[in-house]
Amino acid sequence: MFIRMIKTGLITLGLVAGTLVQAAPQEGKDYQRLAAPQPVAQPGKLEVIEFFWYGCPHCYAIEPHAEAWAKTLPKDVNFRRVHVMWPGRGDLEGHAKIFVTLQQMGLAEKHSLAVFNAVQRDRLELRREEVLFNWVKKQGIDVAKFKSIYSGFGMSVAINKLAQATQAYRVEGVPLFVVNGKYMTSPGMVGREDNSVFAVIDALLASERKTAPAAPAKKK
Helix, strand or coil, X not given: CCHHHHHHHHHHHHHXXXXXXXXXXXXXXXXXXXXXXXXXXXCCCEEEEEEECCCCHHHHHHHHHHHHHHCCCCCCEEEEEEECCCCCCHHHHHHHHHHHHHHHCCCHHHHHHHHHHHHHHCCCCCCCHHHHHHHHHHCCCCHHHHHHXXXXXXXXXXXXXXXXXXXXXXXXXXXXXXXXXXXXXXXHHHCCCCCHHHHHHHHHHHHHHHHCCCCCCCCC
C-alpha cells in the first residue's frame, strides 16, 4: 500500500481488484500470521489494531469504511488505532504528534476523519504549528490544552511507544490491521479498498471466539 508495500500491496491490488473476498479467508492470501504474536491490550477481549498514517492516501480511502465497521463491533472486541512511526522518517512525526495529542484528550476517534480530510482533501500542512493550531481552533478543540500536550515533555515518550509498536508488529506498510495479536491483513492483501478487508477481520474474530477458553464457572 504505502511506500513500503508497493512491492506487495499495489501489485496485488492491480491483479485482483475485480475479485471478491471469499467467504472463508485464505491464509497467505487474505491474511498472514504474525511471526511473533503480541499480547492484547485488554485481556479477556478480542482486539483489532489499525496501523495508519494521516499522510497515506490508502489509509484515507479505507477510513470511512473503518469508521462504519467500528460502529457495528460487539462489546467483546477492542478496536484501537496506532499511528505508524518508522525510524528515520521525520515526516511522520508531526502527524503522529497530532494523533497522540488527540488521543490523550480523548478526541482521536471523534476527529480521525477530520484530520484525514484536512491533510488529504484540503491539503493543509498540519505539521506546521501555525496551520495546525488554527485548524484545531476551528474544530472547537481546546487550543490551550492541545498545545500543552502537543509540546509537553511526555510527547517524546509517546512517540517512542508508537515506534516500538510499529517495530513489534513488524509493520512495513499501511493501512494494516492486526487481529487479536496473531494475524495481519490489509486492503492490499485483499485487493480492494472497501469493506472486503473487514469481512476478513470479522471471519478471523469469529474463529478466535471459537478457540477462546471458556470463562470459569461462578461459585455458588
